[in-house]
Amino acid sequence: xxxxxxxxxxxTGSGRPGGLGQGILHKLAEDGADVVVTDLGRNAELLDDGxxxxxxxxxxxxxxxxxxxxxxxxxxxxxxxxxxVQALVDATVDQFGRLDIMVNNAGVGFVMKxxxxxxxxxxxxxxDVNLTGAFYGSQTAAAQMVKQGGxxxxxxxxxxxxxxxFPHMAPYCASKHGMVGLTRTCAIDLGAHGITVNAVxxxxxxxxxxxxxxxxxxxxxxxxxxxxxxxxxxxxxxxxPGLTDDTANAVAWLASDAAQYITGExxxxxxxxxxx
Ligand SMILES: NC(=O)c1ccc[n+]([C@@H]2O[C@H](COP(=O)([O-])OP(=O)(O)OC[C@H]3O[C@@H](n4cnc5c(N)ncnc54)[C@H](O)[C@@H]3O)[C@@H](O)[C@H]2O)c1
Numbered sequence: 001x002x003x004x005x006x007x008x009x010x011x012t013g014s015g016r017p018g019g020l021g022q023g024i025l026h027k028l029a030e031d032g033a034d035v036v037v038t039d040l041g042r043n044a045e046l047l048d049d050g051x052x053x054x055x056x057x058x059x060x061x062x063x064x065x066x067x068x069x070x071x072x073x074x075x076x077x078x079x080x081x082x083x084x085v086q087a088l089v090d091a092t093v094d095q096f097g098r099l100d101i102m103v104n105n106a107g108v109g110f111v112m113k114x115x116x117x118x119x120x121x122x123x124x125x126x127x128d129v130n131l132t133g134a135f136y137g138s139q140t141a142a143a144q145m146v147k148q149g150g151x152x153x154x155x156x157x158x159x160x161x162x163x164x165x166f167p168h169m170a171p172y173c174a175s176k177h178g179m180v181g182l183t184r185t186c187a188i189d190l191g192a193h194g195i196t197v198n199a200v201x202x203x204x205x206x207x208x209x210x211x212x213x214x215x216x217x218x219x220x221x222x223x224x225x226x227x228x229x230x231x232x233x234x235x236x237x238x239x240x241p242g243l244t245d246d247t248a249n250a251v252a253w254l255a256s257d258a259a260q261y262i263t264g265e266x267x268x269x270x271x272x273x274x275x276x
Pocket of ligand 1 (some may be wrong): 007012013014016020040053079107109131203206210215
């Protein structure tokens with residue numbers, strides 16, 4: 001019997017190729033869960049940037065999951081819109097009858113600017129997606145889990161930037177630190193319902209977002225991307241940056257019965273780079 005057989009999981013921001021969200025859904029599906037692929041989709045045009053999971057990418061992600069026999073729902077959702085998040089949860093329950101695992105993964109990490117150059121709209125975009133979106137996702141999923149009974153799992157994809165500051169990333173670091181506070185309070189409020197709430201804090205992973213960060217910081221430091229990545233690996237005790245599988249494995253464990261007594265944690269998945 002697979003550890004997540006009979007469970008239903010949503011992972012927000014899971015359409016983009018090579019992203020953490022896609023990796024998480026593949027692992028949850030491998031462990032037996034039915035899954036919901038959701039991302040901005042057609043709403044991508046609302047953000048003037050190519051860094052977004054679009055409708056075709058969501059479908060491609062879903063097809064790859066279905067090839068392994070997984071039941072998959074595809075549904076666009078902008079996590080900044082509470083009505084869209086509610087509609088996502090409702091569509092999931094219509095399709096699969098329940099919701100057991102909510103992974104708040106949607107994130108914007110491409111706003112990199114020195115503090116003095118940040119505009120209010122830069123701040124708002126990052127906080128709205130990363131933090132407010134995780135709040136809507138947590139609250140809406142929790143309401144469904146309480147209604148259906150039997151507990152549940154909420155897992156927030158925070159970051160090493162939830163534990164330490166990084167240059168030129170004030171809104172991102174603030175949003176990810178905020179996610180840890182949200183995680184801890186939700187864990188307290190939802191414990192009586194058997195719902196665990198945890199954050200996962202990966203260090204650098206070269207996803208589409210990670211590649212963009214590499215390019216920016218290599219340029220900022222005046223080195224090649226290869227040299228920047230080599231220096232990054234050298235400061236990690238386990239000697240390499242993270243992989244999508246590292247985060248996916250941590251999420252799958254937190255989603256499983258084996259982690260039923262773990263809640264309110266912010267788990268580093270960083271090869272030892274972050275230790276507090
Ligand atoms: N890659 C890393 O190094 C790293 C490290 C730590 C944490 N993270 C976090 O992991 C998560 C996934 O990042 P990734 O590296 O896979 O990048 P990614 O760009 O592949 O994934 C982010 C996803 O969020 C989606 N998204 C953005 N705005 C959205 C919105 N308003 N509504 C719904 N979806 C939206 C994007 O379309 C994209 O698919 C993010 O929260 C990121 O902050 C990434």
